[in-house]
Amino acid sequence: MHLSALALAYILDLLVGDPPRFPHPVILFGNMIRFFDKRWNKGRYLKLKGSAMVAILIVVILSATLIILFTYSLNLYLGLLIEAVLIWTTIAQKGLRQAASEVEHPLENKDLINARKNLSYIVGRDTANLSEKEIVRGTVETVAENTTDAITAPIFWAAIGGAPLAIVYRLINTCDSMVGYKNKKYAQYGWASARLDDVVNYIPARITGLIMIISSRSKEVPMKKAWSVLRRDAHKHPSPNSGWGEAAVAAVLGVRLGGINYYEGEQSYRTEMGDAIYDLNTGHISNSITIMKRTSFLFLILMIAGGFIIEFAITRL
Secondary structure, eight states, X not given: OHHHHHHHHHHHHHHTOOOTTSOOHHHHHHHHHHHHHHHHSSSSOHHHHHHHHHHHHHHHHHHHHHXXXXXXXXOHHHHHHHHHHHHHTTOOHHHHHHHHHHHHHHHHTTOHHHHHHHHHTTOSSOOTTOOHHHXXXXXXXXXXXXXXXXXXXXXXXXXXXXXXXHHHHHHHHHHHHHHOOOSTTTTTTTHHHHHHHHHHHHHHHHHHHHHHHHHOOOSSSOHHHHXXXXXXXXXXXXXXXXXXXXXXXHHHHTOOEEEEEEETTEEEEEEEESOOSSOOOTHHHHHHHHHHXXXXXXXXXXXXXXXXXXXXXXXXX
Protein backbone atom coordinates (compact mmCIF):
# COMPACT_ATOMS: atom_id res chain seq x y z
CA MET A 1 0.00 0.00 0.00
CA HIS A 2 2.93 2.35 0.48
CA LEU A 3 3.18 2.99 -3.27
CA SER A 4 -0.41 4.24 -3.28
CA ALA A 5 0.38 6.34 -0.22
CA LEU A 6 3.43 7.77 -2.01
CA ALA A 7 1.37 8.79 -5.05
CA LEU A 8 -1.23 10.44 -2.82
CA ALA A 9 1.49 12.22 -0.84
CA TYR A 10 3.01 13.59 -4.05
CA ILE A 11 -0.36 14.97 -5.12
CA LEU A 12 -0.96 16.52 -1.68
CA ASP A 13 2.36 18.33 -1.89
CA LEU A 14 1.64 19.64 -5.38
CA LEU A 15 -1.77 20.95 -4.32
CA VAL A 16 -1.15 22.10 -0.76
CA GLY A 17 2.58 22.26 -0.09
CA ASP A 18 3.48 22.86 3.56
CA PRO A 19 0.48 24.33 5.40
CA PRO A 20 1.84 27.03 7.77
CA ARG A 21 -0.15 25.77 10.75
CA PHE A 22 0.50 22.07 10.18
CA PRO A 23 2.61 20.45 12.94
CA HIS A 24 5.54 19.61 10.67
CA PRO A 25 7.82 16.76 11.85
CA VAL A 26 10.93 18.76 10.89
CA ILE A 27 10.12 21.20 13.68
CA LEU A 28 10.07 18.28 16.13
CA PHE A 29 13.33 16.94 14.68
CA GLY A 30 14.95 20.33 15.06
CA ASN A 31 13.93 20.61 18.71
CA MET A 32 15.25 17.14 19.46
CA ILE A 33 18.56 17.82 17.70
CA ARG A 34 19.00 21.09 19.61
CA PHE A 35 18.26 19.27 22.88
CA PHE A 36 21.15 16.86 22.34
CA ASP A 37 23.40 19.51 20.82
CA LYS A 38 23.26 21.70 23.93
CA ARG A 39 24.01 18.80 26.26
CA TRP A 40 26.40 16.57 24.33
CA ASN A 41 28.37 18.83 21.99
CA LYS A 42 31.07 19.62 24.52
CA GLY A 43 33.96 17.93 26.23
CA ARG A 44 35.45 14.68 24.98
CA TYR A 45 34.25 11.91 22.64
CA LEU A 46 32.33 14.32 20.39
CA LYS A 47 32.26 11.95 17.42
CA LEU A 48 30.86 9.17 19.62
CA LYS A 49 28.27 11.50 21.15
CA GLY A 50 27.18 12.76 17.73
CA SER A 51 26.86 9.20 16.46
CA ALA A 52 24.82 8.24 19.51
CA MET A 53 22.51 11.21 18.96
CA VAL A 54 21.72 10.15 15.40
CA ALA A 55 21.21 6.50 16.42
CA ILE A 56 18.87 7.41 19.29
CA LEU A 57 16.80 9.76 17.15
CA ILE A 58 16.46 7.19 14.36
CA VAL A 59 15.26 4.52 16.79
CA VAL A 60 12.78 6.89 18.46
CA ILE A 61 11.36 8.36 15.25
CA LEU A 62 11.23 5.02 13.42
CA SER A 63 9.44 3.38 16.37
CA ALA A 64 6.95 6.25 16.61
CA THR A 65 6.20 6.05 12.89
CA LEU A 66 5.65 2.30 13.00
CA ILE A 67 3.30 2.70 15.97
CA ILE A 68 1.30 5.34 14.10
CA LEU A 69 0.99 3.01 11.12
CA PHE A 70 -0.72 0.40 13.28
CA THR A 71 -3.80 2.28 12.11
CA TYR A 72 -3.68 -0.04 9.08
CA SER A 73 -4.89 -2.79 11.40
CA LEU A 74 -7.92 -0.67 12.30
CA ASN A 75 -8.90 0.41 8.82
CA LEU A 76 -7.05 -0.01 5.54
CA TYR A 77 -8.08 3.36 4.11
CA LEU A 78 -7.38 5.22 7.34
CA GLY A 79 -3.92 3.69 7.40
CA LEU A 80 -3.37 4.65 3.77
CA LEU A 81 -4.38 8.24 4.45
CA ILE A 82 -2.17 8.55 7.52
CA GLU A 83 0.83 7.07 5.72
CA ALA A 84 0.24 9.43 2.80
CA VAL A 85 0.20 12.42 5.18
CA LEU A 86 3.45 11.25 6.81
CA ILE A 87 5.17 10.90 3.43
CA TRP A 88 3.71 14.24 2.36
CA THR A 89 5.62 15.96 5.18
CA THR A 90 8.92 14.71 3.74
CA ILE A 91 8.39 16.12 0.21
CA ALA A 92 8.74 19.83 -0.52
CA GLN A 93 8.38 20.35 -4.26
CA LYS A 94 5.82 23.15 -3.96
CA GLY A 95 7.81 24.84 -1.20
CA LEU A 96 11.01 24.76 -3.26
CA ARG A 97 9.21 26.12 -6.30
CA GLN A 98 7.65 28.95 -4.29
CA ALA A 99 10.94 29.84 -2.63
CA ALA A 100 12.69 30.15 -5.99
CA SER A 101 9.81 32.12 -7.49
CA GLU A 102 9.93 34.57 -4.59
CA VAL A 103 13.47 35.42 -5.68
CA GLU A 104 12.62 35.50 -9.37
CA HIS A 105 9.65 37.89 -9.14
CA PRO A 106 11.56 40.81 -7.56
CA LEU A 107 14.38 40.28 -10.06
CA GLU A 108 11.93 40.65 -12.93
CA ASN A 109 11.13 44.10 -11.53
CA LYS A 110 14.83 44.90 -10.96
CA ASP A 111 14.19 44.88 -7.21
CA LEU A 112 17.55 43.55 -6.06
CA ILE A 113 16.93 44.40 -2.41
CA ASN A 114 13.97 42.05 -2.00
CA ALA A 115 15.52 39.46 -4.29
CA ARG A 116 18.59 39.36 -2.04
CA LYS A 117 16.45 39.19 1.07
CA ASN A 118 14.34 36.32 -0.25
CA LEU A 119 17.43 34.45 -1.41
CA SER A 120 18.91 34.76 2.10
CA TYR A 121 16.04 32.59 3.37
CA ILE A 122 17.11 29.60 1.28
CA VAL A 123 20.93 29.81 1.12
CA GLY A 124 23.68 30.00 3.71
CA ARG A 125 25.90 32.44 1.80
CA ASP A 126 25.96 36.21 2.31
CA THR A 127 23.47 37.86 -0.05
CA ALA A 128 23.54 41.57 0.89
CA ASN A 129 25.80 42.65 -1.97
CA LEU A 130 25.06 40.10 -4.69
CA SER A 131 24.60 41.20 -8.28
CA GLU A 132 21.62 40.06 -10.33
CA LYS A 133 23.72 37.34 -11.95
CA GLU A 134 24.91 36.05 -8.56
CA ILE A 135 21.37 36.06 -7.19
CA VAL A 136 20.28 33.95 -10.15
CA ARG A 137 23.23 31.60 -9.61
CA GLY A 138 22.39 31.12 -5.94
CA THR A 139 18.75 30.37 -6.75
CA VAL A 140 19.50 27.94 -9.58
CA GLU A 141 22.08 26.12 -7.44
CA THR A 142 19.55 25.83 -4.62
CA VAL A 143 16.85 24.40 -6.88
CA ALA A 144 19.34 21.97 -8.44
CA GLU A 145 20.74 20.71 -5.14
CA ASN A 146 17.44 20.52 -3.29
CA THR A 147 15.66 18.62 -6.04
CA THR A 148 17.32 15.60 -4.46
CA ASP A 149 17.19 16.58 -0.79
CA ALA A 150 13.62 17.88 -0.79
CA ILE A 151 11.93 15.71 -3.40
CA THR A 152 13.52 12.73 -5.09
CA ALA A 153 15.39 11.25 -2.12
CA PRO A 154 12.29 11.10 0.12
CA ILE A 155 10.37 9.63 -2.83
CA PHE A 156 13.11 7.02 -3.25
CA TRP A 157 13.00 5.95 0.38
CA ALA A 158 9.21 6.06 0.53
CA ALA A 159 9.08 3.75 -2.50
CA ILE A 160 11.39 1.30 -0.74
CA GLY A 161 9.98 1.39 2.76
CA GLY A 162 6.96 3.66 2.90
CA ALA A 163 6.53 6.37 5.51
CA PRO A 164 9.00 4.87 8.03
CA LEU A 165 12.00 5.18 5.70
CA ALA A 166 10.84 8.50 4.26
CA ILE A 167 10.56 9.96 7.77
CA VAL A 168 13.94 8.55 8.78
CA TYR A 169 15.45 10.08 5.63
CA ARG A 170 14.01 13.49 6.53
CA LEU A 171 15.39 13.11 10.08
CA ILE A 172 18.90 12.32 8.79
CA ASN A 173 18.75 15.20 6.33
CA THR A 174 17.69 17.56 9.12
CA CYS A 175 20.54 16.36 11.33
CA ASP A 176 22.98 17.07 8.53
CA SER A 177 21.54 20.54 7.87
CA MET A 178 21.85 21.45 11.55
CA VAL A 179 25.09 19.86 12.73
CA GLY A 180 26.79 18.39 9.65
CA TYR A 181 29.26 21.23 9.17
CA LYS A 182 33.03 21.01 8.78
CA ASN A 183 33.72 23.83 11.22
CA LYS A 184 35.29 23.85 14.66
CA LYS A 185 31.98 23.41 16.48
CA TYR A 186 30.59 20.51 14.46
CA ALA A 187 33.48 18.78 12.65
CA GLN A 188 33.50 15.97 15.21
CA TYR A 189 30.00 16.08 16.69
CA GLY A 190 28.31 16.32 13.27
CA TRP A 191 30.51 13.72 11.58
CA ALA A 192 27.97 10.88 11.76
CA SER A 193 25.11 13.11 10.59
CA ALA A 194 27.08 14.26 7.55
CA ARG A 195 28.33 10.79 6.61
CA LEU A 196 24.90 9.21 7.00
CA ASP A 197 23.34 11.92 4.86
CA ASP A 198 25.93 11.15 2.18
CA VAL A 199 24.92 7.48 2.28
CA VAL A 200 21.14 7.97 2.06
CA ASN A 201 21.46 10.47 -0.80
CA TYR A 202 24.03 8.52 -2.81
CA ILE A 203 21.68 6.58 -5.11
CA PRO A 204 18.85 9.16 -5.36
CA ALA A 205 21.29 11.94 -6.32
CA ARG A 206 22.72 9.96 -9.20
CA ILE A 207 19.34 8.85 -10.51
CA THR A 208 18.16 12.45 -10.26
CA GLY A 209 21.09 13.78 -12.27
CA LEU A 210 20.56 11.16 -14.97
CA ILE A 211 16.84 11.91 -15.25
CA MET A 212 17.57 15.64 -15.48
CA ILE A 213 19.75 15.00 -18.52
CA ILE A 214 17.46 12.45 -20.18
CA SER A 215 14.28 14.49 -19.73
CA SER A 216 15.62 17.91 -20.68
CA ARG A 217 16.65 17.81 -24.30
CA SER A 218 17.38 21.09 -26.04
CA LYS A 219 18.68 22.09 -29.45
CA GLU A 220 21.22 24.43 -27.88
CA VAL A 221 22.75 21.76 -25.63
CA PRO A 222 22.67 18.29 -27.24
CA MET A 223 22.26 15.36 -24.88
CA LYS A 224 25.72 14.02 -25.71
CA LYS A 225 27.22 17.35 -24.63
CA ALA A 226 25.11 17.42 -21.44
CA TRP A 227 26.24 13.88 -20.56
CA SER A 228 29.83 14.93 -21.03
CA VAL A 229 29.45 17.90 -18.69
CA LEU A 230 27.72 15.78 -16.05
CA ARG A 231 30.45 13.14 -16.08
CA ARG A 232 33.16 15.80 -16.00
CA ASP A 233 31.75 18.04 -13.27
CA ALA A 234 29.51 16.04 -10.91
CA HIS A 235 32.45 15.04 -8.69
CA LYS A 236 33.75 18.62 -8.35
CA HIS A 237 31.26 19.58 -5.63
CA PRO A 238 32.47 19.28 -2.02
CA SER A 239 29.48 17.01 -1.38
CA PRO A 240 29.64 13.56 -3.01
CA ASN A 241 25.98 13.95 -4.00
CA SER A 242 25.04 17.60 -4.54
CA GLY A 243 27.22 17.89 -7.61
CA TRP A 244 24.99 15.55 -9.58
CA GLY A 245 22.01 17.89 -9.51
CA GLU A 246 24.04 21.07 -9.95
CA ALA A 247 26.19 19.70 -12.79
CA ALA A 248 23.12 18.30 -14.56
CA VAL A 249 21.22 21.59 -14.37
CA ALA A 250 24.29 23.55 -15.47
CA ALA A 251 24.71 21.16 -18.41
CA VAL A 252 21.07 21.34 -19.51
CA LEU A 253 20.86 25.13 -19.23
CA GLY A 254 24.24 25.71 -20.81
CA VAL A 255 25.41 27.90 -17.93
CA ARG A 256 28.23 27.90 -15.42
CA LEU A 257 27.50 27.42 -11.72
CA GLY A 258 29.87 27.67 -8.78
CA GLY A 259 32.46 30.34 -8.12
CA ILE A 260 33.13 32.66 -5.19
CA ASN A 261 30.70 32.83 -2.26
CA TYR A 262 30.99 34.64 1.06
CA TYR A 263 29.93 33.19 4.39
CA GLU A 264 29.86 35.67 7.28
CA GLY A 265 32.34 37.77 5.35
CA GLU A 266 34.74 34.91 4.66
CA GLN A 267 35.45 34.11 1.02
CA SER A 268 34.87 30.55 -0.16
CA TYR A 269 35.55 29.24 -3.66
CA ARG A 270 33.27 26.55 -5.12
CA THR A 271 34.68 24.77 -8.17
CA GLU A 272 32.78 25.85 -11.26
CA MET A 273 30.48 23.46 -13.10
CA GLY A 274 29.12 23.62 -16.61
CA ASP A 275 30.13 25.54 -19.71
CA ALA A 276 29.11 29.19 -20.01
CA ILE A 277 27.29 28.92 -23.33
CA TYR A 278 24.85 31.51 -21.97
CA ASP A 279 25.15 34.17 -19.30
CA LEU A 280 22.96 33.56 -16.29
CA ASN A 281 19.76 35.60 -16.37
CA THR A 282 16.47 35.72 -14.49
CA GLY A 283 14.80 33.33 -16.94
CA HIS A 284 17.14 30.56 -15.84
CA ILE A 285 15.33 30.42 -12.50
CA SER A 286 12.08 29.45 -14.25
CA ASN A 287 14.02 26.99 -16.39
CA SER A 288 15.54 25.33 -13.33
CA ILE A 289 12.09 25.04 -11.77
CA THR A 290 10.84 23.36 -14.95
CA ILE A 291 13.71 20.88 -14.79
CA MET A 292 12.91 20.21 -11.14
CA LYS A 293 9.21 19.58 -11.79
CA ARG A 294 9.82 17.34 -14.80
CA THR A 295 12.53 15.37 -13.00
CA SER A 296 10.45 14.91 -9.85
CA PHE A 297 7.46 13.56 -11.79
CA LEU A 298 9.53 11.14 -13.84
CA PHE A 299 11.40 10.03 -10.72
CA LEU A 300 8.04 9.28 -9.05
CA ILE A 301 6.85 7.28 -12.07
CA LEU A 302 10.12 5.33 -12.14
CA MET A 303 9.92 4.47 -8.44
CA ILE A 304 6.27 3.42 -8.57
CA ALA A 305 6.80 1.36 -11.72
CA GLY A 306 9.84 -0.29 -10.20
CA GLY A 307 7.93 -1.02 -7.01
CA PHE A 308 5.06 -2.66 -8.87
CA ILE A 309 7.47 -4.75 -10.94
CA ILE A 310 9.24 -5.97 -7.80
CA GLU A 311 5.95 -6.75 -6.03
CA PHE A 312 4.68 -8.63 -9.09
CA ALA A 313 7.90 -10.63 -9.30
CA ILE A 314 7.67 -11.54 -5.61
CA THR A 315 4.07 -12.74 -5.97
CA ARG A 316 5.10 -14.95 -8.89
CA LEU A 317 7.79 -16.75 -6.91
